[in-house]
Amino acid sequence: MPDPRGFLEVPRAALPERDPAERVKDYGEIYKVLPEPELRRQAQRCMGCGVPFCNNGCPLGNLIPDWNDLVRLGRWEEAIEQLHATNNFPEFTGLVCPAPCESACVLDINDDAVTIKQIEYSIIDRAFQEGWVKPRPPQERTGKRVAVIGSGPAGMAAADELNQVGHEVVVFERDEAVGGLIRFGVPDAKLEKWIIDRRVRVLEAEGIEFRCRVDVGRDISVEELREQFDAIVIAIGSRVPRPLGVPGSDLNGVHFAMDYLYQRNRYVAKLQGGPEGPEPDVVITAKDKHVVVIGGGDTGMDCISNANREQCKSAILLDVYPEVPESGRYPDTPWPMQPRRSVTTYALEEGGERRFGRQVTDIIGDQHGNVVEVAGREVRGTSSRSLEPIPGSEFTMPADLVLIAVGFTHPEHEGLISELGVELDGRGNVKAPMYETSVDGVFVAGDARIGASLIVNAIAEGRRCARMVDRKLRAAQPAASAA
Ligand SMILES: Cc1cc2nc3c(=O)[nH]c(=O)nc-3n(C[C@H](O)[C@H](O)[C@H](O)COP(=O)(O)OP(=O)(O)OC[C@H]3O[C@@H](n4cnc5c(N)ncnc54)[C@H](O)[C@@H]3O)c2cc1C
Structure with missing residues (x-):
């Protein structure tokens, strides 16, 4: 039986992260896991709701209250059985899922949600460490x-x-x-x-x-x-990447984000002795460059993260949408729906800047066909169909590398x-x-x-x-x- 008062006594603990100034010097994981006693306290915050909205909010239907309670009791091996029952790869989702389950947690109505994602990652992390994840070929x-x-x-x-x-x-x-x-x-x-x-x-x-x-x-x-x-x-x-559709998109130094990210991931894999991929036709690097990333999603943020690690001169992410309030809760996304959110800012903690409500209108090159500037204007509105330019807000900014990250x-x-x-x-x-x-x-x-x-x-x-x-x-x- 879960602890119905746990959330009144235990505040939500933040996910421990490595210092941005340190982690930007390497390619290692930025998050850490909480120590076991704290994880069990966090699991105690789960009320074991009769109707678990978290379970419904998760596309996998993860049995969240069940494994939260098993973690609270320290029954980790049973917890991984429950977790694997609905999720083949909790080590992936436990690290990088935007956690719609937490947005649907009943505590999220007027308190901080249970730290479900972190508990999920800890269960699978421990299961691998203990040797509980064993090959089970079919009979x-x-x-x-x-x-x-x-x-x-x-x-x-x-x-x-x-x-x-x-x-x-x-x-x-x-x-x-x-x-x-x-x-x-x-x-x-x-x-x-x-x-x-x-x-x-x-x-x-x-x-x-x-x-x-x-x-x-x-x-x-x-x-x-x-x-x-x-x-x-x-x-x-x-x-298939969505094109930006503005003049200058074919200049030297303008690339789709995925072309850059493939190269960076291959570079890191090579450092670690991983399998080698094909040599690229054009090497894309942010080192010593003014980098402009167009598009404010996860892909754009991952470009900033790599550009920081390459020691770019500057990194600016232009997002056409306005800033989302901290809660992300607009009338059209009430609880338990997943709120519109500003994607993770982990990369910006390490360097670079995000500018909201900026629409790129032109990419400008020099006489050799190399990109030198990005031109745009400020806009207001909440959807791509309702964006209105703000008169007199036109701007330009220097750019030696432009990465287009506006979706697929x-x-x-x-x-x-x-x-x-x-x-x-x-x-x-x-x-x-x-x-x-x-x-x-x-x-x-x-x-x-x-x-x-x-x-x-x-x-x-x-x-x-x-x-x-x-x-x-x-x-x-x-x-x-x-x-
Ligand atoms: C930069 C970036 C960051 C992201 N970050 C997050 C995040 O933080 N959290 C999150 O939840 N989601 C994130 N996503 C989204 C998530 O990664 C995708 O939704 C998910 O990987 C889609 O899985 P999939 O298996 O459908 O396709 P993919 O992951 O795209 O895999 C498709 C595979 O098919 C292979 N393939 C294609 N054609 C062929 C062929 N003809 N023959 C053989 N193989 C082929 C490809 O090489 C590829 O390996 C991110 C996406 C991007 C681009």
Whole structure:
């Protein structure tokens, strides 16, 4: 029985962070975990609500009050069982999820939410340390083979679920290592990559085969795949960058954020002896440069984090939207909905500046075609449709490197998607209301289906998609054979 008065006695403890002035000199994780006695006190703040809104707020339906209470009681091994029951990779979400569960915590109505994310991370961190996360290969194999294309969190979760129910799973990944955007977008400062490798080793020991450096649709044809597998899961993410659409976007020194982040993540991987990726055509570096990042989301913030670590001359992030109040609670996002939030400022604590309500109108170059300035104006309004320019607010600022981080439009259509001939929805994502596409036996999960989103949604997508694949395969041939 949870402690109904715990939150009255224990205040929420902040997530311990390394000193920004120190951590900016390296690529290591910026957060730390609280000591065990404090974690158990924090778990005591959970009221064990009869209707746990946190559980509903989490796209995975995490059994939050259950494992909070187990942590309160110090029953960590049972807590990881509960956590793994709904979340394949709590070490990813525990570090980088924006935690919609905390926004839906009943305490968030008039107090500070339970520190759910930190408790989640501590459970899985401890479970790995204690050796409780062991490979558990399935007892039986079905004889069915599934190809998963893409090894981001959606592909990894789908592969894990399908393998656990006995199908033979091969994951094809065109990059040199597994993880998708959590490896090549998210910096090590937020999620060190050995954390992904550790999980991949467990999945491999359970029987999943990962084939990296295979671009499906180019290195292996869709026909070959269809011959070799009983079902295909597309989990290729939403990778086509949204263009800025202003003059000067093609100048030297103007790049899409992901091109920069891929290079920085590969640079750090090389430092750590990781697998080498392809050499870039153009090296993108922020060192000694005036950097302007356009776009105020996680991607933009991760660019600032890297630019700081490269010792840029200056780093300015231009966000077209106005500053969100601390609570983020507007009338259109009342509790328990996730409030609109200003994305994490971890990078700005280390250096750089964010300017709200700034719309870029022009990128200006010199006679050699190199970027030298960014021009814009101030705007007011809350959505992209309601932005109004403020007369007389025009500005310019020096820029040697401009990084465009204004989102992604849809998955890449050339190659795999066009070869498969799957139907697309109005936004260019793969259309599959129930995870199966318009092509028999071909399924889709993650950003490729729902558009650019969050890690927690990608994992939830992979899990649900796997259920639909399994249902179809079993309907085709219910008998299972012993492993
Ligand atoms: C810079 C950045 C920072 C982010 N930070 C956060 C954060 O802090 N918190 C959060 O919750 N979310 C964050 N996100 C969003 C999150 O990373 C994504 O929503 C999530 O990774 C999507 O998972 P996915 O598996 O659908 O696709 P992806 O992670 O994009 O993975 C798709 C994989 O498919 C592979 N692939 C594509 N085509 C082929 C092919 N033809 N053959 C073989 N392989 C192929 C790709 O190489 C890639 O590995 C961030 C995103 C970015 C870009």
